[in-house]
Amino acid sequence: MCFFRSNLFSSGCTTNSYLHRLLQTKYRERVLGLILVSPLCRTPSWTEWFYNKVMSNLLYYYGMCDMVKDCLLQRYFGKRVRGGSAVPESDIMQACRSFLDQRQSMNIWRFIQTINQRHDLTESLKQLQCRTLIFVGENSQFHTEAVHMTAKLDKRYSALVEVQACGSVVTEEQPH
Template identity: 60%
Template sequence: MIRIHTHNEGRSLYIDREREKITHFATQISRAKNVDSYINKLMPIMADSSDSVAIDMDTSSPGGKEHIVETATGSISVAILGDPDKPALITYPDLALNYMSCFQGLFLCPEAFSLLLHNFCIYHISPPGHGHELGAASAMSYDYDDDLALSADDLADQVAEVLDHFGLGAVMCLGVTAGAYVLTLFAIKYTRRVAGLILISPLCKAPSWSEWLSNKVMSNVLYYYGMCGLVKELLLTRYFSKEVRESDMVDSCRRSLDEMQSLDVLRILEALNGRADITEGLKRLQCRCLILVGENSAFHSESVHMASKLDRRFSALVEIGRCGSVVTEEQPEAMLMALEYFLMGYGFYRPMGMELNISPRSPLSPTSISPELYKPESMGLKLKPIKTRLPPGSN
């Protein structure tokens, strides 16, 4: 197991720039004939920005053009970013989030942007009713009833239908908490269609009694009162650690929850609250797996349990210190080194000349981590404990 400890001082991993500029960048990428060339031109501009980028959620779609895919259990939204000729990376967000509110921190981090867009075409799957083009009107068109109920298996099967729709073969998968469960279930059911799993604070067991009861309370409040303050606070507690609860990042997420239709969220919540234990199914996985979990995540113990059930030759567990469940938003830069070495095992690299922009004083810097511990072996990571706390007197 690898432990990464980072500091939250002065943390604002969100872009403080005009949303029009970010939208322009993403739009140009989606239209560019030579994506790599455009990325190389764009990276210096992003690197010169303040440490990160923060944007408010908007009904615009800065992640590429959204496509509506009809599945056997309803319509879902898929936003595509990048060159369709490249290998596919599928993303799936946590409960009540969409690709913008769950992955913008990671994809607007310059180093991750370079690494992922250079190697993949990104297919952001949003759960039913959660996409920008679907969410506004979907909940107005029905009253919740059993006929519209979804199961976790339905959500996994929808992923397979998305792959069929776009003619995709084996894909890389990136999921957060509930999304990690859906993609893991998909990988168990469709083993030949998954090349690798990158799971953030994943779930693999059925809900505990406390989680089940909490979800039932949330379901009832959603049904009768909609996306009210209580529901939003319960969700924010699920996503983030206490250290960042008053940050601009959390305020931005809170505003994005305002835009969610309560009945759409209720459908996904009910599906996840009825999820099965898939621990035994993990033995059937035929792909490499990287698990990253926040030290303060409510699902930390479950993620560690999941890692213990995977074949250690082809899996790794990385703990992110002082972080909640949604690492992609709270500490995306802490993912970079593990992510890069995991992808090296598949022959994926950052573009030449694009180095990780890490401060020499950072716990992630080469002076704090012995390079030999990160040699990519059969699965891209060497499973060895790494102490990354700064030595006394180094401040």
């Protein structure tokens, strides 16, 4: 979430968090604060890059198949919400699966391509001059990114909140 002096705001989770930090560094005087959920700030690791390449190839050649849906849902949600053999899939998982069925696979393919081509923003983190609150789930694939980012920010103006038993989308898994 990004608060502007013009009373506009928007939310930022994972990749959107990356975009909000770019916006803040360009328009410092207009941003009052950032609330980031499982933010990304570095270039993708080799394993993340490879994982994204496999997903993008599946999307390109097979479209939105069940394997791609499972990969995306596993990336963003924790085990408890995803369910399993003993625990049924949660309502949010069923809604997300339905939502993914309605999306054009080429748009998701473009999204994955964009994630894989992101640049390192570590140096620009030192220039952030607004208050920053970072939420991340303890089981998030982006947990190390959030910890790295928090270490690079000014401790007087930033805080990290680690939410237990969650994946990357903590606001959906534990909204309370």
